[in-house]
Amino acid sequence: MNAREERGRRASLRGWGGVGAMAAGCALALASVLLLPLTQSAGDPDDGPPAGAGRVAAGSQARADACADPEKQTLAPSGADGPTIDAIKARQGAKRKLIVGVDQNSYRWGYRNPNTQGAELEGFDIDLAHRIAADILGDRDAVQFRAIPTNQRIPAIEDGRVDMVVRTMTIACDRLSDVAFSAPYFKTGQQVLAPKSSSITGYDDSLADRRICTATGSTAYTKLSEDKQNGRLPSSTDISVTVPNQLDCLVQLQLGAVDAVVTDGALAASQAAQDPTVELKGAAFTTEYYGVAMKKDADDLVRRVNRVLVDYRADGWQRSYDEWLSATLGKDAAPSRPPAPEYLRTS
Known part of the structure; x- marks a missing residue:
């Protein structure tokens, strides 16, 4: 079974964990929607800008x-x-x-x-x-x-x-x-997160014909983009799926919309703890702080x-x-x- 057929199979099951995984994905997505309004605002307009705003660089x-x-x-x-x-x-x-x-x-x-x-x-x-x-x-x-x-x-x-x-x-x-x-x-490095059932083995040729999710503006996306241009990542790897918040990639993975996530290993390990159907694939392939x-x-x-x-x-x-x-x-x-x-x- 090739990668695209595998994605279709997962999507038909509403994610690779069936109804249970779909429910978990929806719960996480709903949690994100419900939580964000609590603090994700520009703040009280009377607060004034934090210290240092608007000064010329010294x-x-x-x-x-x-x-x-x-x-x-x-x-x-x-x-x-x-x-x-x-x-x-x-x-x-x-x-x-x-x-x-x-x-x-x-x-x-x-x-x-x-x-x-x-x-x-x-x-x-x-x-x-x-x-x-x-x-x-x-x-x-x-x-x-x-x-x-x-x-x-x-x-x-x-x-x-x-x-x-x-x-x-x-x-x-x-x-x-x-x-x-x-x-x-803190020291970490980029790693691949994918379903335990996936044939993906890490940051290697197993990513050919796969869809990878990263956060917009992240070092993960920068690395994938550079490696795809210089041939260190298979040319058929699709890195077009980007999201504002990194956790959104986990939801995309749960829904079967992507095949893997690339992010800091420290974050990926926490996401694997949230969802026991996913795991880190391969070792870290960068060193970051x-x-x-x-x-x-x-x-x-x-x-x-x-x-x-x-x-x-x-x-x-x-x-x-x-x-x-x-x-x-x-x-x-x-x-x-x-x-x-x-x-x-x-x-």
Whole structure:
């Protein structure tokens, strides 16, 4: 049976898990629709823009065309306040919060736990955001979360809707001309997620004649597009299916609309935990690092976050990993630990 016939068979069953899988897919899709209005707004128009909005860049970030080791293109840590942090601290009353762009649908990273009062946001990224707020404002709960889709992470920073994004965001050369990154806080790599019953074996020739889903603006799509152009990916692989939010790819997979998903292995493992009929296929085929993204000219904020990360790696990172990620990525956190930070950006 070829790939297209296999897709037709799955579609006729309403997804490769029959009625049960279809129900799971619909439930996830419905959950996403119901959850998004809770926080995915531009915020109170009276809030005013977050600190740093509209200022002329005071420093220069390494340009994408001259980038090497993007995870090292960041500023040295410092606990000193500056104009960006001063503006955050100057917010009054209930608005005195750090405004952080996050995900609310990525299981164990940033998701709303329906078993908590108010369906609180929880996960590895959420823990880090609380830690940064505690350092800057002295209160871990002094943070306003704004849910943003994958393809809106950079625009949300540039437009001043958020002070920073903590949302499984890969530090990448082509992003350094738009935003500034902290040092890495997590190591991962791109992997293939597909049904357990699929003949796909990984990022290889088994993807020929298959439809692959990625998130718009993701490093996964960039990698697939480049590899298809240079022949490292079969020319018959269809990479045209892109979605605003990465979790939407899982729904597409459940509905039989695509044959596989390519995304960060750390996210894919969480999605496999949500749906036992899918699994990771093959090893990671890239090495990537998550960083906290901020406005390019927010030098003092970048330095402060890097100082927080120094402390967090020593006290906090492992606890958060154990709580949220060990069940999906394994008890050994070593493969996910970021490297010792280097700070090559000087201005």
